[in-house]
Amino acid sequence: MGISENMPIVRLTVKDIQAGMALSTEAGWNQVADDWKHFIERGETIGVCDADGRLIASAAALPYDGSFGFVGMVLVTADWRRRGIATRLVDRCMAILRSRNLTPVLDATADGEKVYVNQGFQPQFRFDRWQRESSDIQSVVEITTPEPARLDALLSCDAEAFGARRPALMRDFLARDGSSAITDGADGFAIVRRGRRALQAGPVVATSETGALELMKRLLATTRGTVFIDVPQIWSKIGAWLSDQGFTIQRSFARMALGRSEAFGNPKHLFSVAGPEFG
Ligand SMILES: CC(C)(COP(=O)(O)OP(=O)(O)OC[C@H]1O[C@@H](n2cnc3c(N)ncnc32)[C@H](O)[C@@H]1OP(=O)(O)O)[C@@H](O)C(=O)NCCC(=O)NCCS
Incomplete structure (x- = not known):
């Protein structure tokens, strides 16, 4: 031993x-x-x-x-x-x-x-951590928090895409100093929060890749400083756009489940995970 x-x-x-x-x-x-x-x-x-x-x-x-x-x-x-x-x-x-x-x-x-x-x-499935490196101080210039009706829609969108409800986590993210969320009616949302090294964008949930790209554009336009966003590898249009914006892949992750290779939730609606520690 x-x-x-x-x-x-x-x-x-x-x-x-x-x-x-x-x-x-x-x-x-x-x-x-x-x-x-x-x-x-x-x-x-x-x-x-x-x-x-x-x-x-x-x-x-x-x-x-x-x-x-x-x-x-x-x-x-x-x-x-x-x-x-x-x-x-x-x-x-x-x-x-x-x-x-x-x-x-x-x-x-x-x-x-x-x-x-x-x-x-x-x-x-696998996802890439895209990183925008910047010497600017981390900040979100337009902080928005959804009102209660929108928050319910956000929680439902997250649960459908991710595969489980996690209201405590979403509420925790949104209650933190410097976090922001934008929504696309009842169809999708994107959150950004502060991290130790970089702003962390995600989750991003939408009903199409084009819709997700619009959410990401709006969200990232409000950020300054280094940003991480973790995007499933199937989303090649988003990858190409991030690359055009100067983002590079820092590393990749695998979503894994015990004894199960089929993804939970609806991977077609999941465009960025919350972060590898939370899923
Ligand atoms: C990943 C990590 C947690 C592994 O911790 P650990 O205590 O060394 O892991 P274990 O000793 O339990 O490893 C068990 C087995 O996994 C495999 N393994 C672990 N690390 C490995 C490596 N770097 N390369 C190849 N095999 C590895 C080996 O088969 C190992 O058994 P062996 O040493 O008898 O061959 C550690 O390397 C770490 O903290 N890395 C940085 C943070 C990180 O990436 N965490 C994982 C988040 S998902």
Whole structure:
């Protein structure tokens, strides 16, 4: 038995947000403290500490209202990798979700995918993180928040495209300082929020690629600074437009589900995910 099998898995609380931020920042990720808070308060966030009590690994299980839940924030600090820690943490998250009859789903980095295929996860689709690099300070110049009737439509559009309802997450995004949402009647919407390194645009939901492109144009026109947007690879017109605007692909992810290759929801209406940690 290796040393890492003897290290207890602990449940993280809001007191661990800064330790979590240290892990996500080390990996170069974009999460802010509010993202960790959401996982800790709305899901079950777990971790492993070294002998000095330093958090060296994390993972979170986030139940959604539907048939699946998300596994996010799978992070192991560099000098503790390849000892089975991520596998143990993801196994625990899978058990948490399955005890609620939810299929575990996640968005995998290239490193993560190597771990998850061993655990029975199958790819459903792939998406690219497009990045617009800019030295301007991150800002959204026109903040809009949908009024309650529009918010209900937004939540329904998100649920139809994503495949599960997640009102707490959408409300959390919209309540954050600097977040903005634009809507296209009851047909679609696009949200942008602040991240650690860049503004994160997404989700973007629409009934056609042309409609999604219009939403993205309107949304991105209100932003300054570096922006990330995670777009499924099937949307080639959007990819071509982003490329024309100076966006480049930073990396790619795979949406994976335990034992299931068919996507949830309606992939024809999903033009940008909320972020790989939330789906
Ligand atoms: C991905 C990550 C969480 C893996 O953590 P880990 O604790 O090293 O993973 P494990 O030790 O449980 O790996 C289990 C198995 O997965 C495979 N694996 C893991 N990392 C791998 C890599 N970089 N290359 C090839 N195979 C790999 C191996 O089969 C490994 O078993 P082995 O070491 O006995 O061959 C870690 O590399 C990390 O934090 N990376 C940066 C953040 C990230 O990408 N997180 C994933 C988000 S989806």
